[in-house]
Amino acid sequence: MADEEEETLSEKQKIEIAKWFLLNSPPGEIQFVAKDVKSILNDDDVYNEAVAEAFPLYNKTYMIFLEMPFRAGDVLVTSFGELDENSYLDPRTAQVAIVDHVKQVCTRVRPAEDEELPSPYVEEFRFALDAEVLKYVSEAYPKGVCSVYCRNGKDVEGPGSDFELVVVISAARHSPQNFCNGSWRSVWNIEFKDDQQTVEVTGEMQVGAHYFEEGNVQLDAKHECKDSTFFQSPEDSGISVSSIIRHHETEYLASLQASYSNLPDTTFKDLRRKLPVTRTLFPWHNTLQFSLTKDISKELGIEK
């Protein structure tokens, strides 16, 4: 029966299975997973097809950052900056990074074309917000990278039309020698609404962590929130939007810590108590009588 299954597994199915493993890699571990997948598949064509499809998706999902040549800083691999599958805009330096998804490196950069960049009007808002967010991220994240993209209305030339920016913050820590990896990603959508003179902010924060020394434990946490402020000058908008982001992210971190501190005495207790309901260790030495009389629950006072 086993042989039959093997024969019926088409190349396409194998690719799908390989992709499933690759896409479920914890943060920072896709290269390790790829190595194992390769040796299990034992078929280079299938493997190459699977990695070619899975890596770009994984890199964009985890919004990995890659170092650009000539110390130009890090470029974020995100769907917001994606010009084609291997080219990602870095709005801060107005460069386009050409990346190798499978090797997870930036191979070269080229200057961005004018039509790849927002209008001077929108750029003023983007630039001011980027400066404020950069300040915040360098204070709050020991190893964080951020970028502000124009998502909609990049050709808006002046007041009278709406446009949309998006702030991406990505922080990662990989320490396989300590059996621990993690990533923090937040995406903040900023809608500048000209007619209402408001700025709508919606955010999504996602945190993942994996600890695997003699075990496998993973955290997966996600939160969404909303806020708004007034439409002001580029500088003032930048300051108020970045302080909204700072506020919500700080609150979210506090709520994560609260979730952790609730574990031992509340949440975890619904799975298994630390001590029995009797608050003493189980009386194993007395069990003979218990099971003979079959009256055990009565005796312990836990009859239902």
Place this chain on the structure above:
Amino acid sequence: MEAALGLMRRMPPKHTETALSALLSLLPHHSSDLLSQVDQPLQVIYDMDCGKEFILCEYNRDADSYRSPWSNKYHPPLEDGSLPSLELRKLEIEANDVFAVYRDQYYEGGISSVYMWEDDNEGFVTCFLIKKDGSKTGQGRRGYLEEGAWDAIHVIEVGPEEEGTANYRLTSTVMLSLTTHNESSGTFSLSGSIRRQMSMNLSVADGHLCNMGRMIEEMEGKLRNSLDQVYFGKTKEMVCTLRPPSEVVQMRLPDN
């Protein structure tokens, strides 16, 4: 095989079943190795004769049927399915009764099953299983968990009795997942699995059940504690490394 086990250490524990079936389809020749080395979430079926649920595992399986610890019958019925000796079955019945009380005291609900069988070297093997659904729609008394599962597998190899003592070799696995969800903090989900071993030489004067029970109680306490303190603690540490709490940032700022 090594690569397969490597993958199992990295895949999200809540997807263990999917990961295992994917590996089985890629590596059909290793299916028995995979099934014996990768623990998967426990399944439960209903024993119609006794009106009670019991847990399925490799240790009560014969062909495609599973033996109920309550009625000692195979489900679906199986002619000449293997059964423990009468003497061992007596101990198995007692163990199931006692372990159900132990389970109720620690888990406030859940399902347990104990299986015993003779092994080749004059001793026997016992498998203690516990499954608990701690979600608020399940048996979570406090109602904090959107989703919450705890599966424990304890296998004890009991060696032959020599001069009044026997060797007990315990291998325990705990698999758990818990998810909380609310407006202010979103979805918070932890899942994991760990496996540990413990070996002891104990006097049989207190009886096998007493010895095995104490070992399991100690081991479960240790596993629960290390999941709570060490494993969850490490993921919390990671979160705080990624984005340190603001007090820490403020404290550090003057130095920069």
